[in-house]
Amino acid sequence: MIEYSSINGFNTPYNTPPFSKINNEDYLSAFKEAIIEAKAEIDTIVNNVASPTFENTIEALEFSGEKLDRISSIFFNINSAETNETIQKIAQEVSPMLSEFNNDITLNEDLFKKVKTVYDSKNKLDLTTEQETLLDKKYKSFSRNGANLSEDKKEQLREIDKKLSKLKLKFGENVLAETNKFEMLITNEADLSGLPDGSREAAKQLAESKGKEGWLFTLDYPSYIPFLTYADNRELRKKMSLAAGAKGFKGDDLDNQAIVLNIVKLRHERANLLGYKTHAHFVLEERMAETPENVQKFLNELLEKAKPAAQREFKNLGNFAKNLDGIEQLQKWDGAYYAEKLKQKLFSLDDELLKPYFKLENVIDGSFKIANKLFDLHFEEIDTIDKYHEDVLTYKVTDSKGNLVSIFYADYFPRAGKRNGAWMTVYKPQYVKNGENSRPHISIVCNFTKPTKTKPSLLTFNEVTTLFHEFGHALHGMLANTTYPSLSGTSVYWDFVELPSQVMENWCYEKEALELFATHYESGDLIPMDLVEKIKESATFHEGMQTLRQLSFGLLDMSWHAGESPETIESVKAHESEAFKNTKLYPDVPENCMSTAFAHIFQGGYSSGYYSYKWAEVLDADAFEYFKEKGIFNKIVADKFKDNVLSKGGTENPMTLYKRFRGQEPKPEALLKRAGLLK
Known part of the structure; x- marks a missing residue:
């Protein structure tokens, strides 16, 4: 039984989720109960006989369904970080229910009439900027989701949304199952030639844990990446690479090809139903980029600069x-x-030369010290709150006066129930209600090399920047200071959300920052400055190829979602090859396909949005140039970034916020210069 009161939340320290008391079987009944409660809150708004006002309609709608939101965030975060067959089955059952519930709200004519009444009179209301943004967002959540459709078209929309919610889940389940299914057992030690000791030891330990003799390698990143990077045996590298590239593309029961075609077709149908030319037109209306044409232009301009370098x-x-x-x-x-x-x-x-200087605990401590120097945050590890897995670390985050800023969860190692990659997520957003500033619960999830019997978890430099990236997202969530939950923290335009994460990566290259945490795990010696120089020098190594790779993913995403007749696409592979033709360097591998495992766009929220990584890089390079001009720990610049970007969430147009911080619009030259692509 999940006990949650809409007034007091969970009866736990800091109102944190009571993970250990929740059984898998509790979720379904909790969802059903929370949906009934949320529907009753909506009915109260609809049946209110008083004239619709901002308070009794827009604010009431914003704070409705709080219990359902909390349960959803816990459940779907667990489904990503600690899933099992029961959870996946519940997800398949619950997703259509939630999609139906969301449609019950956006397609509720009486509710929309009230929202529209307030929206139409907005010029006469004395609203704050944040209230104006919320009103606009609430109105669009109806108009962009079918409120103006005829009854039969509304029904059609409901059907599409139900199907999409199930397909996206199935896509992700198949990718996870494929990742877990592949194992490569090596029994001849000569086949390990080239591999670092840490990788060998981890593989040995993994084999032992499964009762096998030898060295076991999997498609989990800490196993897969070092193998592809260091193993001298070309045939075995090929075997690993082919297995990773064939996820969801084998024509078996885990195949994602039909799912991809279905998702794309349904998204297009949905956009057309709502009066948009394509799914990309629908999505980009609410992005800084605004239109597919702008995205294509942006990607192609970068392609022109990067391609000669890449070749x-x-x-x-x-x-x-x-x-x-x-x-x-x-x-x-x-x-x-x-x-x-x-x-x-x-x-x-x-x-391998760098890894001894990047012991995981030291890197975590370094990210905390940098957050302290920039934003006056203090991190204290606590053991008084519940965790969903013993690997999870839990922290209380406070400001310089000792006030609670956030609760922070960090989950760093791979395991069977956890999807690959790294992400930041929210268990509870920040908001202000009844005069109280309710603080957020933020989490980051990564897949780093586990400690072995003889070595702690030592990170590659790439993993160090990954940790800082996710920590940047976490700071955006933690430092949120808005009134409304749906505008809080990372609830911003998708092509703005990567700015705080990507800008944080810059500190990993700076001597002043590295001195805070990059010490040898055995001797305690500080990382030699010639190594720091080499890190900086090598930062633009193969930047042309890296940029081309990112652009190829963005172009692939747009090819799926900005085309006007996806129903005519018959072959996922043929379509993908066409999309990649201007960015291709390596020969094609017939048995591999990127789209069938491209979780960002077919499972996550990046459809028509993958370009935003590059878009945000322009912002982050420009923003960090400002820090460099004034000093990377300059308090004035840090305060401006905190007050105008990190704390403001989605309360205003992102370009307005950015210009308030920087004093000007971002210039792409900073990125091209940093990438070494500017002559």
């Missing part, structure tokens, strides 16, 4: 591999391997 880099890498090992044609399973060797040669820099 040069690829040619050099091919020549290097040929001279070193007689490789006639570089394949996808060769890229990371020879790039690492070339990087070592050019910069005498090797991830």
Whole structure:
């Protein structure tokens, strides 16, 4: 039984989720009960005989369904970080129920009439900027989701939404099952040649944990990435690479091809029903980029700058591999391997050389120290709140006066019930109600190398920047200071949400910041400054190829969602190949397909939005240039960033917020300069 009161929340310290008291079986009844409660709150708004006002309609709607929101956030976060068959089954049952409930609200004519009445009189109301934004958002949540449709079209929309919610879940379940299914057991030690000791030890430990002799490798990133980067055995690299690239593309019961085509078709149908040309037109109306044409222009302009550099880099890498090992044609399973060797040669820099200076605990501590210097935050590990898994670390975050800022969960290691990758999530948003500033509960989830019997968890430099990236999202959530939950923290335009995360990565390259945490895990010695210089020098290594790769994903996303007749697409692979033709460097691998495991756009919320990583890079390079001009720990700049970006959430147009922080619109030159793509 999940006990939650809409007045007091959970009866727990800081109103945190009582994970250990929740049984899987409790979720379904809790959802049903919370939906009934939320519907009653909506009925109260609809049946109110008083004239519709901002308070009795818009604010009342904003704070309705709080119990349902809390239960949903707990359940779907668990479904990503600690799932099992029961949870997945409940998700399949609950998703259509939630989609139906959301449609019950947005397609409720009487409710829409009240919202429209307030919206139409907004010029006569004395609203704050945040209230104006909320009113606009609430009105659009109806108009953009079918409130103006005829009854039969509303019914059609409900059907589409139900189908989509189930398909997206199934897509993600298949990718997770594929990831968990593949295992490569190595019994001949010679086949481990080139692999670092840490990878060998982790593989040995994994094999032992499954009662096997030898070394076990999987598609989890801490196992897969080092194998592709260091293993000398080309055939085994190929085997791993093919397995990763074939997820959801084998024509078996975990195949995602039909799901992809269905999702794309239904999204397009939904957009047309609502009066939009394509799904991308629908999505981008509420983004900084505004239209698919603007996104295509943005991606193609960057492509023009990056492609010549990428082709040069690829040619050099091919020549290097040929001279070193007689490789006639570089394949996808060769890229990371020879790039690492070339990087070592050019910069005498090797991830294995760096890892001893990046013990996970030290990096976490470093991110906290940097947040303290910039934003006066204090992190205290606590054991008085419930966790959903023993690996999770829990913190109380306070300001310089000791006031509670946030509760923070951090979950760093891979396991069977957890999807790959890294993400930030919210268990409870920040908001102000009845005069009380209710503080948020924020979480980051990653998949780093676990400690072994002889070594702590040592991070690659790439993992260090990943941790800082997710921590940047977390700060955006923690420092939220808005009135309304739906405008709080990371509830911003999707192409603005990556600014706080990507800007935080910049500190990983700065001497002043590295001195705070990059010490050798055995000797305690500070990272040598020549290594720091090499990190900075190598930051633009293969930037052309990296940029091309990011752009290819953005273009693939747009090809699925900005086309006017997706129903005519018959082959996922053929469509994808066409989308990749201007960004292709490596030969095609017939048995591999990116789209069938592209969870960002088919399971997560990035459909028509993958470009936003690059878009936000323009913002982050420009923003960090400001820090560099004034000093990377300059309090005035940090306060401006906190007050105008991090705390403001989605209360105003992001460009307005950005200009208030920076004093000007962002210039793409900062990104091109940083990437070494500007002559």
